Amino acid sequence: MSIDEMELTEAIRYKDQTAGQIPALKHILLEDQIDFPLFYYEKLEQTGMVKHGFTTRAGGVSEGIFSSLNLSFTRGDREEAVRENYRRLANALQVDNGSFVSSDQTHTTNVLRVGKEDICHSRFSERKYTDIDGLITNESGVTLITFYADCVPLYFVDPVHHAIGLSHSGWRGTVGRMGKVTIDKMQQEFDTKPSEVICAIGPSICQDCYEVSEDVADAFCTEFAGRENEILIGKGNGKYQLDLWRANEIVLEEAGVLKEHISVTNVCTCCNPKLLFSHRASHGKRGNLAAVLALK
Numbered sequence: 052m053s054i055d056e057m058e059l060t061e062a063i064r065y066k067d068q069t070a071g072q073i074p075a076l077k078h079i080l081l082e083d084q085i086d087f088p089l090f091y092y093e094k095l096e097q098t099g100m101v102k103h104g105f106t107t108r109a110g111g112v113s114e115g116i117f118s119s120l121n122l123s124f125t126r127g128d129r130e131e132a133v134r135e136n137y138r139r140l141a142n143a144l145q146v147d148n149g150s151f152v153s154s155d156q157t158h159t160t161n162v163l164r165v166g167k168e169d170i171c172h173s174r175f176s177e178r179k180y181t182d183i184d185g186l187i188t189n190e191s192g193v194t195l196i197t198f199y200a201d202c203v204p205l206y207f208v209d210p211v212h213h214a215i216g217l218s219h220s221g222w223r224g225t226v227g228r229m230g231k232v233t234i235d236k237m238q239q240e241f242d243t244k245p246s247e248v249i250c251a252i253g254p255s256i257c258q259d260c261y262e263v264s265e266d267v268a269d270a271f272c273t274e275f276a277g278r279e280n281e282i283l284i285g286k287g288n289g290k291y292q293l294d295l296w297r298a299n300e301i302v303l304e305e306a307g308v309l310k311e312h313i314s315v316t317n318v319c320t321c322c323n324p325k326l327l328f329s330h331r332a333s334h335g336k337r338g339n340l341a342a343v344l345a346l347k
Contacts, residue, residue: 063326066257066317073317074105074254079143085110087143092251092314098210102144102194103344105204105253107326110143111136113338121328121338123198124175128338141194146345150194151175156219157182160227162236166190185218185233189241194345200328201261201320203295204253204342205230205303207237214241217344222263225298226270231306245307250314252303253342254327257319258284258294261331265289275301 065072074090081087087110095103111120112135117128120136141148152165153175162185170193171178186195187207195217197204203225207216216237220229230250237243268291272279278301284292300315320340324332328340 063318064322066259066319066322070317073314074251076107081110081139081142085139087139089143090254090318092206094249094312094314095206095208095251098208098249100210100213100347101208101215101344102146102347103206104144104342105199106140106341106343108328108338108340109326110139116333116336117338120340122196122341123339126338140341140343144194144343144345146194146343147192150192150345151196152186152188152193153178154186154197154217154219155181155183156198157184158221158223159184160224160229160232161185162187162216162218162229162233164188164236164240165193165195167193169193184220184224185216185229185236187214187216187233187237187240188346189214191346194343196341196343198339198341199253199255199320200330200333200337200339201256203255203299204251205233205299206251206253206342206344207233208249208344209237209241209243209247210249211247212241212243213346214243215344215346217342220295220299222267222271222293222295225295225302226274228274228302228306230299230302230308234303234306234308246309246312248308249312250303250308252296252299252313252315254316254318254320254340255295256321256329256331257296258282258292260319260321261293261295262286263291263293265291267291267293271298 202221
């Protein structure tokens, strides 16, 4: 990482300074003195059973609008650059570079149980599934990975049944209660109990930056009836500011997750476009960040 990139990681804009830095940022020193910054959650670390993180734009080799840690093979970046970025990510997490199992995100609430047979070794193009926004597993040696540039990453750790989940939740996924769907799937597959799950809501677009139209606001008013004032601020002219962080927290709480088991981000992708990819801030000219989660 360059000196300029190091300065960026020291100038993160946190929405609520009183809450501390959630998630925290650590610097991992790779070979050749490469500094690889990675967000992490203390509550997930404290379980002692997972490796996890949320990437930034820093620490990779991609150039231009993809600078520098783009993790998407499908946005026009050079394949060799993306492959090197994955190698560095695996090194930073201390997981096998051949252990990644990826989502196929299309803004659904489809959640799939995956295992070693689903590991993709080439651009994820040989996936056996499509339209999957959430992944769960109870197998070690499998690194779940999902992709972001404003939407909400959701992490799930069941320390009792040694199982994990990782889900992508944009506004459609949030209206569809992706958090609850993921927990229900973990309950079905692993006998997970919601009260035992440790959850984290990852870096994504904040309410101040996320203006939505009336049809989106109406969908949230219907789904979150009686609690819409917690997540929507009307601006007039059919425009609203939507709080996806609080909406997803409500989803998890109403699914039975204990409030003290939920870590909610105060890092906005759109407020930090030099450090984090943001679709809204870049008008679509960007790479992808990633959430990663693996059992030790």
